[in-house]
Amino acid sequence: MTELLRAAASPPNLLPTALLVFVLLYWVTVIVGVLDFKAVDLDTNHDFDAGHHGPPATDTGGVMWLNQVLAFFNLDQVPLMVLTSLVVLPLWVGSILANYYLGNTSFWLGLALLIPLLLGSLLLAKVLTMPFVHVFARLEHNHDAGLRPVGKVCTVLLPTGRERLGQASVPVRHGAPLVLNVRLASAAPELQKGDSALVIDYDEPGRCYLIEAYEVG
Structure with missing residues (x-):
């Protein structure tokens, strides 16, 4: 050794x-x-x-x-x-x-x-x-x-935009949060870490979820 x-x-x-x-x-x-x-x-x-x-x-x-x-x-x-x-x-x-x-x-x-x-x-x-x-x-x-994360509110973990792949977490009732690869569905300003967003769809070719900015409460 x-x-x-x-x-x-x-x-x-x-x-x-x-x-x-x-x-x-x-x-x-x-x-x-x-x-x-x-x-x-x-x-x-x-x-x-x-x-x-x-x-x-x-x-x-x-x-x-x-x-x-x-x-x-x-x-x-x-x-x-x-x-x-x-x-x-x-x-x-x-x-x-x-x-x-x-x-x-x-x-x-x-x-x-x-x-x-x-x-x-x-x-x-x-x-x-x-x-x-x-x-x-x-x-x-x-x-x-x-x-089934579509339709749920997520929290951005890594900054993401229309042309920039990021990550977001979706809380799960029982177990650890679900971490998703995400991308903005529109040309809106990039979301930063900690921002809230809504998961609206899954992009099969891109193998990531599409999200939009969402104001919580």
Whole structure:
């Protein structure tokens, strides 16, 4: 164990070890309830209106290409930190083994080795996430269908607007509040943390709920 810790803290393995520590700390905060496991996530559904925002066609094509890459690695179907964890763990193991068998003690050579190791870890993570795709799809469907947040008042957790994905919580009578990915349904000013809103619909393509500002009492 001492030898493993020494190897993990050696210069060529410092970066993957730091990533592994970050992932472990994240899951600890999830376990103790500080964060929701979807608190750190990406929006892979970006819609651009050229008439209003006017981005060049190359920008739209670039975003579409990025979304396709993210979808290839199942990031549109599993939470970001689940995929990150399944990338970082084999990356760390691969770095430890590669530098050990090569007898490498150089930080820069270790950094260069991370490039092929990262590609291999991404492909491995794609395979490892396959069983989770159906699990998270079923959990999301059952969770949303059972609690039916549409028509309920929510509290904004992360700022959100018409083109900005945020998060909001809906109180549940029995159990922890339901945390939703949300977006404003209209072009009204962005809602900030702590604002109240009404859940009015579910955006299937965007995989988020549509909300509008709501004055409580």
